[in-house]
Amino acid sequence: MLMASGSTPVPGVPSASLLRLENISKNYGSLVANDKVNIDIRPGEIHAVLGENGAGKSTLMKMIFGVTQPNAGTIYWKGQPTEITSPARARALGIGMVFQHFSLFETITVAENISFTVPGDIRELSQRIRAASEAFGLAVEPDALVYKLSVGERQRVELVRCLLQEPSLLILDEPTSVLTPQAVEKLFVTLRMLSDRGIAILYISHKLEEIRALCHSATILRHGQVTGQVDPREETSHSLAKMMVGRDIPRSAHAEARPDGKVALRVSGLSTRERDPHAVNLQAVNLEVRHGEILGIAGVSGNGQQALSRYLSGEETLPVARRGEIEILGDAVGHLGPAERRRQGLSFIPEERLGRGAAPGLSLTDNMLLTAHRLGMVSRGFIRKRVRDDHAERCIREMDVRCGGSGANASSLSGGNLQKFIVGREMMLRPKVMVVAQPTWGIDIGAAAMVRQKLIALRDEGVSILLISEELEELFEISDRMAVMFEGRMSQPVRTRATTPERIGQMMVGLFEASDEMAAEAAQ
Amino acid sequence: MMDALIFVLAGAFATATPLLLAALGELVVEKSGVLNLSVEGMMALSAAIAFMVTLQTGSHLVGFVAGGLSGALLATVFAVLVLGFMANQVAAGLAVGILGLGLSGLLGRSFEGMTLPGLGKIALPGLSDIPVLGRILFTQDVVVYAAIAATALVAWFLYRTKAGLTLRVIGENPNTAHALGMRPVGVRFLAILFGGVMAGFAGAYASTVLTPLWSQDMIAGRGWIAVALVVFGTWRPGRVAVGAYLFGAVSLLGLALQAMGIGIPAQIMTCLPYVLTIVVLVAISADKVRVRLNAPAALGESYRPAS
Numbered sequence: 001m002l003m004a005s006g007s008t009p010v011p012g013v014p015s016a017s018l019l020r021l022e023n024i025s026k027n028y029g030s031l032v033a034n035d036k037v038n039i040d041i042r043p044g045e046i047h048a049v050l051g052e053n054g055a056g057k058s059t060l061m062k063m064i065f066g067v068t069q070p071n072a073g074t075i076y077w078k079g080q081p082t083e084i085t086s087p088a089r090a091r092a093l094g095i096g097m098v099f100q101h102f103s104l105f106e107t108i109t110v111a112e113n114i115s116f117t118v119p120g121d122i123r124e125l126s127q128r129i130r131a132a133s134e135a136f137g138l139a140v141e142p143d144a145l146v147y148k149l150s151v152g153e154r155q156r157v158e159l160v161r162c163l164l165q166e167p168s169l170l171i172l173d174e175p176t177s178v179l180t181p182q183a184v185e186k187l188f189v190t191l192r193m194l195s196d197r198g199i200a201i202l203y204i205s206h207k208l209e210e211i212r213a214l215c216h217s218a219t220i221l222r223h224g225q226v227t228g229q230v231d232p233r234e235e236t237s238h239s240l241a242k243m244m245v246g247r248d249i250p251r252s253a254h255a256e257a258r259p260d261g262k263v264a265l266r267v268s269g270l271s272t273r274e275r276d277p278h279a280v281n282l283q284a285v286n287l288e289v290r291h292g293e294i295l296g297i298a299g300v301s302g303n304g305q306q307a308l309s310r311y312l313s314g315e316e317t318l319p320v321a322r323r324g325e326i327e328i329l330g331d332a333v334g335h336l337g338p339a340e341r342r343r344q345g346l347s348f349i350p351e352e353r354l355g356r357g358a359a360p361g362l363s364l365t366d367n368m369l370l371t372a373h374r375l376g377m378v379s380r381g382f383i384r385k386r387v388r389d390d391h392a393e394r395c396i397r398e399m400d401v402r403c404g405g406s407g408a409n410a411s412s413l414s415g416g417n418l419q420k421f422i423v424g425r426e427m428m429l430r431p432k433v434m435v436v437a438q439p440t441w442g443i444d445i446g447a448a449a450m451v452r453q454k455l456i457a458l459r460d461e462g463v464s465i466l467l468i469s470e471e472l473e474e475l476f477e478i479s480d481r482m483a484v485m486f487e488g489r490m491s492q493p494v495r496t497r498a499t500t501p502e503r504i505g506q507m508m509v510g511l512f513e514a515s516d517e518m519a520a521e522a523a524q
Numbered sequence: 525m526m527d528a529l530i531f532v533l534a535g536a537f538a539t540a541t542p543l544l545l546a547a548l549g550e551l552v553v554e555k556s557g558v559l560n561l562s563v564e565g566m567m568a569l570s571a572a573i574a575f576m577v578t579l580q581t582g583s584h585l586v587g588f589v590a591g592g593l594s595g596a597l598l599a600t601v602f603a604v605l606v607l608g609f610m611a612n613q614v615a616a617g618l619a620v621g622i623l624g625l626g627l628s629g630l631l632g633r634s635f636e637g638m639t640l641p642g643l644g645k646i647a648l649p650g651l652s653d654i655p656v657l658g659r660i661l662f663t664q665d666v667v668v669y670a671a672i673a674a675t676a677l678v679a680w681f682l683y684r685t686k687a688g689l690t691l692r693v694i695g696e697n698p699n700t701a702h703a704l705g706m707r708p709v710g711v712r713f714l715a716i717l718f719g720g721v722m723a724g725f726a727g728a729y730a731s732t733v734l735t736p737l738w739s740q741d742m743i744a745g746r747g748w749i750a751v752a753l754v755v756f757g758t759w760r761p762g763r764v765a766v767g768a769y770l771f772g773a774v775s776l777l778g779l780a781l782q783a784m785g786i787g788i789p790a791q792i793m794t795c796l797p798y799v800l801t802i803v804v805l806v807a808i809s810a811d812k813v814r815v816r817l818n819a820p821a822a823l824g825e826s827y828r829p830a831s
Contacts, residue, residue: 104700105696107817107821116705116706
């Protein structure tokens with residue numbers, strides 16, 4: 001039922017190409033998003049498109065899916081030059097796409113969502129959804145309301161929706177960024193099954209290990225140009241990264257932390273009741289960050305990390321009677337607001353860079369003032385412009401922030417550069433405790449490497465860092481101990497060097513026993 | 525006492541009908557993600573035009589058609605501003621509303637104080653003979669019945685048809701809807717037009733049936749009540765209808781009490797319907813999950829088709 005129409009691959013015999021891009025170029029004004037890109041995909045092939053943010057991956061996919069049209073070049077579909085004028089046209093040709101930010105409506109059911117692209121009576125459609133979800137190992141409940149589903153479930157809905165249209169080419173945009181390691185494995189099983197049935201897959205990602213494990217071929221993009229077309233199975237992550245970034249990327253190698261045992265940040269028995277009924281409540285969360293260590297908090301997003309960061313930063317405060325549930329350097333601070341906690345030596349780098357980490361419409365100098373005002377920038381209620389400007393300039397210089405000068409609006413910077421600026425600003429405050437949420441989310445490899453280096457440097461100076469991240473690789477790279485959040489609960493911490501991504505993955509779905517065993521082992 | 529009660533309850537349906545008609549129209553508009561605050565102005569303009577036309581032709585039906593058309597006309601002006609020129613919906617709604625109020629005053633000046641014959645009540649055969657209930661529920665004019673039917677129709681359209689599903693998801697996320705091949709601008713235009721026609725009918729009912737005597741400031745805030753009913757009724761047609769009828773009943777209760785000589789200050793009686801309606805509907809909408817499920821997430825946001 002789901003065989004790709006047209007040719008099927010015969011092992012060893014090269015089959016005709018399914019999709020061929022010839023010299024595809026796209027520019028937005030003076031910005032060149034894609035420059036003479038050539039790609040050739042055969043039925044059943046899993047083809048990776050690899051590149052940093054801004055390398056032109058998304059633009060390329062949008063052209064293949066008909067969301068936007070190329071300025072030059074030709075797209076051949078099954079050998080014929082084809083203009084893909086709209087997503088509807090792409091779907092009619094047999095191209096399906098699963099977006100990174102899902103295109104599901106939250107307030108209606110799974111089946112209703114699918115009914116927009118797959119015609120038919122809802123009841124009959126529900127049966128087809130069940131059949132497909134069984135055939136491909138994608139558990140999906142057609143009558144469920146989408147807002148209740150986890151991100152992993154939503155992705156399965158998107159996949160099922162695509163598959164019901166019997167595509168011959170499936171485009172997946174960063175499909176694993178929201179999944180646990182176990183869910184990634186399951187997804188790969190499904191994708192290989194689809195590939196065996198002759199469905200070609202375009203797999204967009206920046207995760208090198210995954211591409212090496214899954215894909216048959218890879219096209220690497222940098223600044224809109226193809227910088228390599230390789231068989232990823234014959235490459236190393238290092239060589240792929242080099243093609244992607246254009247230079248060598250050092251890993252954040254570092255000695256193991258030697259915390260002196262004193263606790264700088266302590267949370268004991270923190271439970272919350274969120275106002276939003278869909279938010280996760282914290283349930284008796286305990287954690288300790290000692291001097292000079294990085295404690296990583298792993299977990300799929302939406303398991304209470306947001307609430308935890310709000311309560312730690314002071315955006316959300318506790319009643320005075322419960323102030324002892326959060327301690328900074330031995331002082332109960334649960335009832336204090338953000339400014340008071342910052343005076344106690346806390347610094348906070350939030351997940352949203354624009355809006356919470358920086359004010360989008362303000363210049364970098366004014367953004368410097370937001371938290372760093374106590375570095376002598378204000379005197380008797382008046383701003384000392386010189387001091388403020390000097391600090392901003394220094395921060396831009398030291399962190400290598402690429403921007404149009406210190407007067408540039410925060411919103412004009414790329415994510416990576418803005419994050420470097422924010423990290424630099426918080427470092428200038430010489431904090432004793434730092435809470436960092438998703439510091440490298442959506443920023444390029446170079447900037448991410450720099451941010452991680454700086455965090456390690458801070459740790460080595462004795463700063464206690466709590467790192468909340470969804471990127472397991474990042475946590476394994478720089479954290480000294482790790483704990484996992486699941487449905488508002490916090491696992492026992494484990495030593496990073498004594499655990500594996502698989503065990504952390506089990507904890508990410510709530511199997512905390514894994515960590516308890518390890519804690520017990522460690523105690524012996 | 526009993527008669528007074530029957531008077532209040534029977535009259536409540538008529539009093540509530542213009543609110544309900546306008547609110548049902550606004551509900552559909554808001555469900556598509558557009559906030560049209562010109563309801564008051566659309567009602568006022570169509571009240572004047574419907575009054576004029578009914579006066580000339582002697583036909584309520586022709587008056588209603590004229591009212592509906594003038595509501596649609598003003599709604600089209602609003603639609604061009606917000607869909608064509610991406611104007612801010614709040615500002616455009618207020619501006620068009622003021623335009624409607626101004627035109628209404630201008631057109632109505634020449635027939636200030638004139639009256640029209642009302643619309644006959646239709647006693648539903650059989651049902652109207654039921655004691656008490658018959659006189660309350662089943663001896664009403666045709667528009668009252670039509671408004672009840674319209675409530676059911678709007679609910680059926682929104683929750684049982686594909687077109688209604690399309691409208692609702694455009695109100696949740698027009699960009700995603702567009703990516704799936706839907707046409708948010710076209711659907712929103714039709715929704716705004718429907719809202720205009722319904723506000724037009726509401727205005728026509730107010731000036732030619734409910735109080736068939738022209739005076740300036742005929743609508744007296746009813747358009748705003750309709751907008752509020754939509755929000756407090758959590759965008760559900762049934763709850764909006766409950767809110768409208770409750771408001772109607774409590775407004776008339778004040779009159780009945782005064783007629784019976786019960787000494788409650790008139791000011792308190794005048795504000796009672798507003799207070800009570802808000803209290804009841806806030807209680808209904810206290811369930812945050814329900815509100816989140818029903819409130820159009822993209823309400824008030826301009827949608828610019830991707831190029």
